[in-house]
Amino acid sequence: MPGIITRGKDVTQTESERPVAVIDIGSNSIRLVVYDGLNRVSFPVFNEKIECGLGRDLDRTGCLHPDGVHLARQSLHRFVALLNAMGVVQVVAVATAAIREANDGPSFAKELESFCDFPIQILSGKEEARISANGVLSAIPDAHGFVGDLGGGSVELVSIEGGRIQDLSTLPLGPIRMAREIVIDADAALEVVNRNIEGLDWISDGEGKAFYAVGGAWRAFSSAHMAHIDYPLNVSHHYEIATPDAIKFARHIELLSPKDIAALPGPTKKRSATLAYASVLLERLLTISNVDKVVFSAYGLREGCLFEQQSEPSQEQDPLIEICRRVSTLTGRLTADGEALFHWISPAFKEDASYRQRLRRAACFLADLEWSEHPDYRVEHALLRILRYPLVGVDHAGRAFMALAVASRHAKVSAKLMSRFVEPLLGRQEIDCARAIGLAMRLGYTFSGGVVSLLEQTSLSRDGDRLTLCMPDKADVLVGDVVHRRLKSLAQALGCKPDVTYAVSCDEESKAPWSNLVG
Numbered sequence: 001m002p003g004i005i006t007r008g009k010d011v012t013q014t015e016s017e018r019p020v021a022v023i024d025i026g027s028n029s030i031r032l033v034v035y036d037g038l039n040r041v042s043f044p045v046f047n048e049k050i051e052c053g054l055g056r057d058l059d060r061t062g063c064l065h066p067d068g069v070h071l072a073r074q075s076l077h078r079f080v081a082l083l084n085a086m087g088v089v090q091v092v093a094v095a096t097a098a099i100r101e102a103n104d105g106p107s108f109a110k111e112l113e114s115f116c117d118f119p120i121q122i123l124s125g126k127e128e129a130r131i132s133a134n135g136v137l138s139a140i141p142d143a144h145g146f147v148g149d150l151g152g153g154s155v156e157l158v159s160i161e162g163g164r165i166q167d168l169s170t171l172p173l174g175p176i177r178m179a180r181e182i183v184i185d186a187d188a189a190l191e192v193v194n195r196n197i198e199g200l201d202w203i204s205d206g207e208g209k210a211f212y213a214v215g216g217a218w219r220a221f222s223s224a225h226m227a228h229i230d231y232p233l234n235v236s237h238h239y240e241i242a243t244p245d246a247i248k249f250a251r252h253i254e255l256l257s258p259k260d261i262a263a264l265p266g267p268t269k270k271r272s273a274t275l276a277y278a279s280v281l282l283e284r285l286l287t288i289s290n291v292d293k294v295v296f297s298a299y300g301l302r303e304g305c306l307f308e309q310q311s312e313p314s315q316e317q318d319p320l321i322e323i324c325r326r327v328s329t330l331t332g333r334l335t336a337d338g339e340a341l342f343h344w345i346s347p348a349f350k351e352d353a354s355y356r357q358r359l360r361r362a363a364c365f366l367a368d369l370e371w372s373e374h375p376d377y378r379v380e381h382a383l384l385r386i387l388r389y390p391l392v393g394v395d396h397a398g399r400a401f402m403a404l405a406v407a408s409r410h411a412k413v414s415a416k417l418m419s420r421f422v423e424p425l426l427g428r429q430e431i432d433c434a435r436a437i438g439l440a441m442r443l444g445y446t447f448s449g450g451v452v453s454l455l456e457q458t459s460l461s462r463d464g465d466r467l468t469l470c471m472p473d474k475a476d477v478l479v480g481d482v483v484h485r486r487l488k489s490l491a492q493a494l495g496c497k498p499d500v501t502y503a504v505s506c507d508e509e510s511k512a513p514w515s516n517l518v519g
Helices: 066-086 097-101 105-114 125-139 179-184 186-197 216-228 243-254 258-262 269-289 301-307 319-331 338-349 354-366 375-388 396-408 415-422 428-448 452-457 481-493
Strands: 020-025 029-035 044-051 090-095 145-150 155-161 164-171 210-214 240-242 293-297 459-463 466-472 497-503
Touching (some): 020 066, 029 301, 044 066, 066 105, 090 097, 097 125, 125 145, 125 301, 145 216, 145 269, 210 216, 216 269, 216 293, 243 269, 243 293, 319 338, 319 354, 338 428, 338 452, 338 459, 354 396, 354 428, 375 396, 375 415, 396 415, 428 452, 428 481, 466 481, 481 497
Parallel strands (some): 020 090, 145 210, 210 293, 466 497
Antiparallel strands (some): 020 029, 029 044, 145 155, 155 164, 240 293, 459 466
């Protein structure tokens, strides 16, 4: 695996606090991404891509393109200066298809290393495939099927099952390499594609599985499809299309002229040049693999580089819970406690399926996300922010569920927002459940005044058709009209009758006496 090189380590910082960077030297572009630290889910704080075209004409000349070499040299000098200025102390630098296949690739990598104080690892095709697949697994741990990472010079194909990599292969089918065939004739491009994939018997067993599409060209495909169907979100990560619909749309793009493709809403102009070829390749891979759907992933090689540096316990953490926990730490009030809120409201939802329990827990971490916003805009901001946030470990329906729950924690979501952003993604039962979770969180925040840890002195329970709020003895002063109304609203949403009871101790394990809280 590519190693992290430490540059002037600050011993006062933990590993998760030190900035870490990934430099990806590809066939078409060179990208620098700086992350806030080596965490289960790291936040990018700087992201810059330079399109150098190192792999242009590689099959014809056997060498890196001279203009690309010049621009790459300039770009690396700039990146090193930025790393130093930003105080980045850990760097992973990798080079892929163009560098590994060009006659002058290794010598150019050595030249670049001469002014960097970190090595550049030239990945083999199988190493690139493995790391990219691990990038997908880092964001979609339950991925089951095939990963396809379409870069400028190659496409990496990997079979994954049960969170493990099975088979893998790399094929010379990147759009830069295929440029000549694309210009001459789309059928010629398809012939080259067929010739390269015909021996991959392991990719045909895809029934009940998904194809996970990685790479900018395929993300452009997803953006074009979202615009085509007026999808409520513009988030490519974990966007899903059923295989028949994806093939139908791919064939639609293949028939368009370059001018018409450039005019499509969604993809950038730079990506429109390769969209037709990306559609041809995707259609062919979906057809031969027999998968049920295609799932687009924004996580790939760079994220895989970071994931492979993490300890096994860190890799096994739930990425959705960890990213929501980190967001809570960065944006919530210091008094907020998502874990305490989750445990407090859970007895009201004890019959929920495990996937709902997970979404409820994640939503509890985000419940205080909009505490500092103007009250009139908290509902809308909470809904749209969670729908559009770069979450991982959750599909779009799960995003909508969490967004509706957190928005409902503030007030009722308007019919306009529901019809545009929520109802296209969730069924009636999921909508009702998410709203009830929001009402439960609202009750908890109303009662505790935002200091959610105070809930440990009380309890919420559901027994048959009765929802009970249990309070310590003589704490009735804190149960005013607003608390009664919000308990009633939650009970109605759950089909229950509300009740408030008082006891000497609602929680025998509670260590802080209630008298300390009420004076």
